[in-house]
Amino acid sequence: MAAPNLSSSLSLSLSNPKLFSSSSFSTFKPSTISHPTFFHHKTLSFSTLKTNHKTLSSCNNNNNNNTFPFTNTTSDQNDDDEKPREECGVVGIYGDPEASRLCYLALHALQHRGQEGAGIVTVNNNNVLQTVTGVGLVSEVFNDTKLRQLPGTLSIGHVRYSTAGQSMLKNVQPFVAGYRFGSVGVAHNGNFVNYRKLRTELEEKGSIFNTTSDTEVLLHLIATSKHRPFILRIVDACEKVQGAYSIVFVTEDKLVAVRDPFGFRPLVMGRRSNGAIVFASETCALDLIEAKYEREVFPGEVIVVDKNGVQSLCLMSHPQPKQCIFEHIYFSLPNSVVFGKSVYESRRLFGEILATESPVDCDVVIAVPDSGVVAALGYAAKAGVPFQQGLIRSHYVGRTFIEPSQKIRDFGVKLKLSPVRAVLEGKRVVVVDDSIVRGTTSSKIVRLIKEAGAKEVHMRIACPPIIGSCYYGVDTPSSEELISNRMSVDEIKEFIGCDSLAFLPIDKLKNLLGDDSPNFCYACFSGVYPVEPTELKAKKVGVELLEDGINGLVQGKPNEKEVKIGGI
Ligand SMILES: O=P(O)(O)OC[C@H]1O[C@H](OP(=O)(O)OP(=O)(O)O)[C@H](O)[C@@H]1O
Numbered sequence: 001m002a003a004p005n006l007s008s009s010l011s012l013s014l015s016n017p018k019l020f021s022s023s024s025f026s027t028f029k030p031s032t033i034s035h036p037t038f039f040h041h042k043t044l045s046f047s048t049l050k051t052n053h054k055t056l057s058s059c060n061n062n063n064n065n066n067t068f069p070f071t072n073t074t075s076d077q078n079d080d081d082e083k084p085r086e087e088c089g090v091v092g093i094y095g096d097p098e099a100s101r102l103c104y105l106a107l108h109a110l111q112h113r114g115q116e117g118a119g120i121v122t123v124n125n126n127n128v129l130q131t132v133t134g135v136g137l138v139s140e141v142f143n144d145t146k147l148r149q150l151p152g153t154l155s156i157g158h159v160r161y162s163t164a165g166q167s168m169l170k171n172v173q174p175f176v177a178g179y180r181f182g183s184v185g186v187a188h189n190g191n192f193v194n195y196r197k198l199r200t201e202l203e204e205k206g207s208i209f210n211t212t213s214d215t216e217v218l219l220h221l222i223a224t225s226k227h228r229p230f231i232l233r234i235v236d237a238c239e240k241v242q243g244a245y246s247i248v249f250v251t252e253d254k255l256v257a258v259r260d261p262f263g264f265r266p267l268v269m270g271r272r273s274n275g276a277i278v279f280a281s282e283t284c285a286l287d288l289i290e291a292k293y294e295r296e297v298f299p300g301e302v303i304v305v306d307k308n309g310v311q312s313l314c315l316m317s318h319p320q321p322k323q324c325i326f327e328h329i330y331f332s333l334p335n336s337v338v339f340g341k342s343v344y345e346s347r348r349l350f351g352e353i354l355a356t357e358s359p360v361d362c363d364v365v366i367a368v369p370d371s372g373v374v375a376a377l378g379y380a381a382k383a384g385v386p387f388q389q390g391l392i393r394s395h396y397v398g399r400t401f402i403e404p405s406q407k408i409r410d411f412g413v414k415l416k417l418s419p420v421r422a423v424l425e426g427k428r429v430v431v432v433d434d435s436i437v438r439g440t441t442s443s444k445i446v447r448l449i450k451e452a453g454a455k456e457v458h459m460r461i462a463c464p465p466i467i468g469s470c471y472y473g474v475d476t477p478s479s480e481e482l483i484s485n486r487m488s489v490d491e492i493k494e495f496i497g498c499d500s501l502a503f504l505p506i507d508k509l510k511n512l513l514g515d516d517s518p519n520f521c522y523a524c525f526s527g528v529y530p531v532e533p534t535e536l537k538a539k540k541v542g543v544e545l546l547e548d549g550i551n552g553l554v555q556g557k558p559n560e561k562e563v564k565i566g567g568i
């Protein structure tokens with residue numbers, strides 16, 4: 001399969017369905033996509049499609065004047081961890097003879113988004129979808145022998161951190177399924193909030209599930225869809241699921257990328273110099289495999305890549321994007337551009353705001369590595385205080401450690417972070433971290449720093465207090481386990497034992513985002529959910545883990561108070 005030839009001219013005279021064309025997304029104003037990228041969209045032969053599909057009949061975003069980076073597409077140009085877990089990372093590559101190896105490298109770049117399992121599916125020369133999946137890190141799952149088993153030019157890959165379904169091999173993606181018209185593979189970042197209901201309905205109709213992952217419902221919905229051709233089956237399935245999804249699909253001859261109408265999770269598109277098209281959760285993956293960033297997959301967009309080129313069509317209309325602000329706060333790597341903004345720049349500014357809003361006399365600013373580093377640099381620069389490395393992070397301990405008991409978790413922080421006495425002794429120290437979830441890390445850190453001789457410890461947190469659990473792909477604990485949901489800032493200060501504590505004020509965060517502010521989801525700070533989480537989150541009671549419909553077994557009643565449903 002060769003790289004797609006995108007030189008054919010665009011013909012877009014569609015009124016129904018519409019391709020993503022000149023609808024405007026003025027809120028997307030990233031410098032990186034300020035020079036519009038033009039694709040040669042090959043028009044789907046819609047006369048052969050069942051075009052009454054409502055999702056394809058209204059493409060423009062309602063109620064906003066957003067402008068797509070295209071200025072004119074009618075042109076011929078074209079388990080029970082206590083922290084917020086990372087999310088999954090996805091990658092898709094079309095038209096490169098080294099597709100699986102590039103996928104493997106891209107998954108390395110996305111490893112911070114999931115460490116439970118990794119997998120790649122590649123279409124071989126006989127049009128067969130071949131899979132390698134395994135539990136653990138990318139480097140543990142793949143080796144040269146495994147990659148040799150994946151020849152072909154079309155691949156998708158996934159790194160997993162579970163939000164629904166246990167952490168076990170059978171739930172490691174990509175999933176591949178055969179249905180009566182062929183095979184399809186899927187890699188999903190996000191979480192379906194109506195998974196349990198859909199699964200029950202499908203099971204009642206006879207579906208047999210292989211996994212306990214929410215993602216599998218999509219395959220059943222595709223297989224049972226009455227729509228033709230395949231792309232409309234995908235659209236049909238996506239219409240039925242609710243919640244967050246940035247997905248790549250592979251068939252014998254197509255790569256398809258889809259982002260949910262709210263655009264909760266990121267998904268970007270790039271191109272290698274040989275013309276190969278690449279989709280990835282973050283731009284850091286594009287950079288690693290030398291794919292040039294072209295643009296985001298837009299909320300509600302479906303992009304199909306096949307021998308005819310790149311086609312873009314709209315999944316469904318929606319009032320306003322609701323991109324996850326936590327990608328900028330914690331999840332994404334600082335070298336990525338997410339939702340059109342540099343993550344590094346966001347974090348540096350969060351730090352600057354903290355320095356302005358919550359100044360304190362101090363001798364040194366230190367970070368809780370890794371995700372607190374850039375905000376600490378911003379704080380130090382603004383405050384005019386030296387930044388130093390007061391905590392050394394072990395490179396051999398994962399980003400989050402998944403320890404079943406609190407006792408062992410306490411060691412976890414010590415194992416991961418070691419204080420530097422030379423930096424801390426006798427000093428008034430500002431410690432910048434990106435977030436406080438349960439407060440475990442902060443309380444341990446304050447103790448470590450004080451034990452190393454610090455005179456004062458002032459915690460500055462580069463996000464607002466987290467009071468709501470996430471239902472859109474971040475596996476935060478249930479709301480009742482979130483310290484900011486149970487305690488005031490003063491109480492948290494007492495609990496973690498620091499001399500002062502301040503969070504990034506939400507209004508300042510929104511001010512910083514400016515016109516783009518309404519396009520973000522703040523449910524974790526407000527408890528107001530853009531998409532109703534009908535199935536409540538797992539929570540721990542004593543040593544028992546109660547799981548809900550999202551995560552599987554229900555052994556107890558979820559606390560109804562946990563979820564405040566609000567408007568968008
Ligand atoms: O309040 P808690 O429940 O302890 O959780 C918050 C901590 O967890 C995250 O760190 P993580 O261990 O994921 O490391 P990272 O900064 O390297 O991503 C985050 O950066 C905080 O330090």
Ligand SMILES: NC(=O)CC[C@H](N)C(=O)O
Binds near residue numbers: 160162188192214473
């Ligand atoms: N973190 C994610 O995006 C998880 C994807 C999917 N819900 C799973 O649990 O496998």
